[in-house]
Amino acid sequence: MVQRSQGESAxxxxxxxxxxxxxxxxxxxxxxxxxxxxxxxxxxxxxELMVNFPVRMDDGKVKVFTGFRIQHNDTRGPAKGGIRYHPxxxxxxxxxLAAWMTLKTAVVSIPYGGAKGGVICDPKVMSQGELERLTxxxxxEISILIGPEKDxxxxxxxxxxxxxxxxxxxxxxxxxxSVLGVITGKPLELGGSKGRxxxxxxxxMLSAKMAAKHLGMNIKEATVVVQGFGNVGMVAAKLLAKExxxxxxxxxxxxxxxxxxxxxxxxxxxxxxxxxxxxxxxDSETVTNAELxxxxxxxxxxxALEDEIYKANAPNIKAKLIIEGANGPTTAEAxxxxxxxxxxxxxxxxxxxxxxxxxxxxxxxxxxxxxWDEAEVNDKLQHVMANAFEEVMSISQHEKVDMRxxxxxxxxxxxxxxxxxxxxxx
Ligand code: NAD
Numbered sequence: 001m002v003q004r005s006q007g008e009s010a011x012x013x014x015x016x017x018x019x020x021x022x023x024x025x026x027x028x029x030x031x032x033x034x035x036x037x038x039x040x041x042x043x044x045x046x047x048e049l050m051v052n053f054p055v056r057m058d059d060g061k062v063k064v065f066t067g068f069r070i071q072h073n074d075t076r077g078p079a080k081g082g083i084r085y086h087p088x089x090x091x092x093x094x095x096x097l098a099a100w101m102t103l104k105t106a107v108v109s110i111p112y113g114g115a116k117g118g119v120i121c122d123p124k125v126m127s128q129g130e131l132e133r134l135t136x137x138x139x140x141e142i143s144i145l146i147g148p149e150k151d152x153x154x155x156x157x158x159x160x161x162x163x164x165x166x167x168x169x170x171x172x173x174x175x176x177x178s179v180l181g182v183i184t185g186k187p188l189e190l191g192g193s194k195g196r197x198x199x200x201x202x203x204x205m206l207s208a209k210m211a212a213k214h215l216g217m218n219i220k221e222a223t224v225v226v227q228g229f230g231n232v233g234m235v236a237a238k239l240l241a242k243e244x245x246x247x248x249x250x251x252x253x254x255x256x257x258x259x260x261x262x263x264x265x266x267x268x269x270x271x272x273x274x275x276x277x278x279x280x281x282x283d284s285e286t287v288t289n290a291e292l293x294x295x296x297x298x299x300x301x302x303x304a305l306e307d308e309i310y311k312a313n314a315p316n317i318k319a320k321l322i323i324e325g326a327n328g329p330t331t332a333e334a335x336x337x338x339x340x341x342x343x344x345x346x347x348x349x350x351x352x353x354x355x356x357x358x359x360x361x362x363x364x365x366x367x368x369x370x371x372w373d374e375a376e377v378n379d380k381l382q383h384v385m386a387n388a389f390e391e392v393m394s395i396s397q398h399e400k401v402d403m404r405x406x407x408x409x410x411x412x413x414x415x416x417x418x419x420x421x422x423x424x425x426x
Contacts, residue, residue: 017096017306020332025099028408037424038416042102045095047071051141055134058127065134067119069142071151072098074113075418078149080105080356081115082156082185083163085131086305089118093306097156100327101356104349106411108388110360115151117142123158135163139170146171148181148367154359155185155231157305161197165190180366184359193362195377196355201235201303202378203354203385204325207346208240208299210389211321215344217298220244223260225297225319227251227289228304229268229278232325232352236301237265245299249292250278253304256292257284293317302329309334317343324348339402347404349411350392357384 022043029039049069054062068091071079081101084094094116102114119138123131145151155164164186171182180191188194195202212219224245226233229252237247246262254277257263263284271281279286293300293309294316302308303325309317314334322338322345324330330338330345338345358381365371372380396406 016092017328018092018099020328021096021099023332024404024408025412028405028412031405032409032412032416034412034416035420038419041419042073042099042412042415045070045072045098046074047145048091048095049142049145050091051138053137053141055130055137057130065119065121065138067117067138067141068094069117069145069151069153070094070098070115071145072114072116073102073415074115074151075415075422076106076113077111078113079115079151080112080154080359081117082154082355083159083167084116084118084156085121085123085158085163086118087120087122088305089120094118096306097327100349102415103408103411104353104356106414107349107392107407108353108357108384109414110357110384112152112356112360115153116156117153118156121158131163132166135166136170139167140174143171143174146182148179148363152181152359152363153183154355157230160231161185161187161192164192180369181363184362185355186362191362191366191371193358193365193377194372194374195381196358196362197231198235198239199358199377199381200232200325200352200355201237202239202381203357204232204236204301204303204323204351205239205243206354206382206385207351207389208236208245208301208321208323209243210386210393211323211344211346212299214393215321217320222246222298223248223296224299224301225249225292225295226301226303226325227256227292227308227329228302228326229272230303232355233301233303234265234269234272236303236323236325238269240299240301241265248297249287249295251287251289251292251304252278255279256287256289257281258287258292258295259284299323301325304329307331309338311337314338315341317341319343322346324351327352335402335404345402345404347407350388350403350407353388354381354385357381 097116105112186192249258300319306328311333314337
């Protein structure tokens with residue numbers, strides 16, 4: 001759950017993110033008349049591992065950290081999902097993130113199930129040495145679950161290609177040989193895929209273009225606000241600017257910056273790299289994250305954490321189109337308000353699927369030991385995103401439902417079919 005330093009909080013509204021996902025799954029299963037046994041399986045995570053493990057800190061003391069690895073469902077293939085390092089990681093947040101991965105991989109029709117991992121820690125206050133020791137011990141603790149044919153982690157909030165490299169090395173050392181396919185989001189020098197770092201932001205840009213076309217919005221004249229200037233938000237801002245959009249505001253955990261004439265995302269990144277925040281960037285006005293979400297704009301890209309758009313601020317959102325770069329940025333109550341106000345939401349399980357799609361390409365390339373050039377990766381990503389977008393749009397139009405409901409219908413239909421075909425063993 002996001003800790004808000006100011007203003008109202010969505011805590012009362014969505015005290016438990018996994019219950020929110022379960023409620024959405026319930027509504028779709030009832031609407032689609034899904035078999036009761038399949039519905040019951042989708043409401044639960046298949047495997048849940050909680051680990052409490054020691055790490056020697058730089059001052060010589062031992063600190064015990066708590067982490068999770070959760071597989072929601074692996075009917076359609078190996079479980080897949082990122083690893084989050086953040087002080088607010090919880091069991092239920094990890095469950096929710098794992099369930100969204102099952103839905104996402106089904107929406108874009110790649111042969112994976114869903115998983116997620118996390119460690120309760122604050123990577124911003126840890127040294128590289130502490131992070132490496134934490135990562136290697138956590139990887140060892142969860143090694144009973146992960147593997148290239150079983151469960152393949154990737155980066156999420158607070159983790160990066162270096163963390164993926166340590167996990168790949170730890171797993172490989174324990175096996176006695178190099179295992180590229182155990183993790184994705186690796187550095188290029190270690191079997192990473194070209195285009196993976198930009199993939200989630202690129203998928204957001206492609207979703208925004210396709211949605212704008214359906215809405216009759218000229219993307220080249222669109223104004224854009226991005227919450228969260230990390231892997232997803234920064235790349236989305238950069239690629240949308242390349243498409244001609246005007247990026248008028250961006251933010252990170254320390255606050256936001258606003259310039260109605262437009263910001264240069266590359267230059268904002270330079271400032272963030274030098275000062276650790278976007279705040280203080282030249283020729284910009286400082287805004288809070290709460291104010292940023294309510295700015296006048298055409299496209300809003302929430303790309304930070306869950307539950308940022310909730311009951312209290314949903315009536316004040318002025319964007320015409322929301323592209324969910326983050327997982328779960330909109331609560332169910334907010335969704336209804338946005339729908340009633342005619343605001344189009346391209347849901348997380350579609351909009352931010354670019355990351356897992358190129359992770360799938362990375363896994364395929366690693367298994368074959370045959371690597372593609374960036375143009376080929378981006379071309380295949382565009383193809384998968386376009387197919388998924390059109391399938392979701394077609395259900396949305398045919399069934400007269402919003403894009404999230406349509407995406408869940410597409411995903412749950414596919415997962416239910418796979419579960420039925422496999423049957424129950426023994
Ligand atoms: P990241 O750690 O690279 O960046 C997160 C950014 O959000 C940082 O700039 C941070 O300062 C900012 N932030 C944190 N709390 C904030 C707040 N309350 N308000 C505003 N900004 C805040 O993480 P990321 O990989 O970019 O992930 C962002 C979101 O996208 C998460 O929801 C994640 O699950 C989702 N996602 C990531 C990927 C991926 O490939 N990395 C794929 C799909 C979905």
